[in-house]
Amino acid sequence: MSELEIDLNRIKSDSTLSDVQKIKMFCDLMDDRNVEPIILRLSGYVKQKPMKIDYLLTFTPSRIILFKKNFIRKLTDPGFVAGLGPYLYYILSKKIEYSDIKKKDAFVLKDNSDLNEASINYKNITKFVFYPDVKTLVSNMLGTAIKENVLIINTDNEKYEFILPTGKNGDYNKTLYWLKMCLPIKISKK
DSSP: OHHHHHHHHHHHHHHTHHHHHHHHHHHHHHHTEEEEEEEEEEEEEEEETEEEEEEEEEEEEEEEEEOOOHHHHHOOOOSSSBOHHHHHHHHHOOOGGGGOOOOOGGGEEOOOOTTEEEEEGGGGGGEEEEEEEEEEETTTTEEEEEEEEEEEESSSSOOEEEEEHHHHHHHHHHHHHHHHHHHOOOOOOO
16 A cells, blocks of 8 residues: 555545545645645636637646647547546545546646646636526527536636536536635636
8 A cells, every 4th residue: 555545545534524624634645745636627618710629627726727638539538527536536435446546637747737738826816707507509490408617717817718518527516516615716606
């Protein structure tokens, strides 16, 4: 058993701690190891003419990493269903086992960077808005409701607006719960 696994088991098994305290201890533990744990991972897109650009939004304790998906990733991406990072999910869930965790999907190195990647530090965010949206698609004279969530991030310099499909990320209330639980910023509803 690795030292990390022992520490994670200790946090998980401490019944005197609330979920928020477990998350805080987990983030401190990973910070001591100089890695950023993936707290939440969501799949979204930005509408730009003539097409949309798909993104993978990875939330860590200090920043949001925006990664443009390549063509293969777009086709094979199953979604994340409220996107819990595997280590955090392991600590908070009684169902998942440590052996189920894929290490490469559990954390990012602090000094890692990629050309298809941008990041937004939480301290640079001036407004963080998350709300549900329902659009109607009309085809063959029948209307179909499409449920999506909208995430708007304002910084001093830019505004990012993402559409988060509920089929890939889970419903609004579930995603909002994890955003509030894990992120060190205030979340507005429009």
